[in-house]
Amino acid sequence: MNDDGASFAYLALMLVLPLSALIARRLPLGSMIKMALAWVAIFGVLIVLVGNWPRVAPMFQSAADTLGISDQAVSGGTVRIRMAEDGHFWASVAINGVQRRMLVDSGAATTAISARTAQAAGLDLAENSFPTIISTANGQISVQRATVAKLDLGAIHAVDLPVVVSPAFGDTDVIGMNFLSQLKSWRVENGFLILEPHTSFVP
Known part of the structure; x- marks a missing residue:
């Protein structure tokens, strides 16, 4: 599996729990879609940060300083x-x-x-x-x-x-x-x- 495929697989696995919770709450379809997209965006950003950590770490270090x-x-x-x-x-x-x-x-x-x-x-x-x-x-x-x-x-x-x-x-x-x-x-x-x-x- 290439890096893109692995990243997609990790994203899908991490989304299972929050999406399952959304379905269990029986929210209106529109609200459920918005919250699902928000979770996708959050996990997508996390995957990008982890994959590019050597480049982004100095920015976090500067902010902490x-x-x-x-x-x-x-x-x-x-x-x-x-x-x-x-x-x-x-x-x-x-x-x-x-x-x-x-x-x-x-x-x-x-x-x-x-x-x-x-x-x-x-x-x-x-x-x-x-x-x-x-x-x-x-x-x-x-x-x-x-x-x-x-x-x-x-x-x-x-x-x-x-x-x-x-x-x-x-x-x-x-x-x-x-x-x-x-x-x-x-x-x-x-x-x-x-x-x-x-x-x-x-x-």
Whole structure:
């Protein structure tokens, strides 16, 4: 099934419940048609947004920054990340242009990328075809080494950043000390992680 067919199928499945509810209410035909069309429009917009999320996400991020409700805000070159409910700091990052939510972990020596993210970002795992064994909090795992051409975190830009890639990371991507150590400073203050770049990091 192509993407258009799949989208139509998802839309049809999601409409079953609200349309069934409309029929059960025994509304006049005209009112029922209007409400059905409204539901079709709502779900159609949602499908478009999800399918184009990498392009529309920055617009939502800008609106959240303006309203002061964003978990990540940029002031000049400084990036402030609010602590999440799980007690960790999650950064909105672009890896070779691919949007990801990454855990900031000062206990990780090297930035770690999931196999799925590596594929989406077009990382060349063949540049070092021999796997390496590294020690993690969950024991020793086999990883491949690669290089991210550009990693963007707000106004902070790192180029040619070494990373490790492994299916063992699941869907979690981690920013490690090899990124943090390039900053002018980083600190936790009043529930925010504050990242201060060197001027060379800021365009």
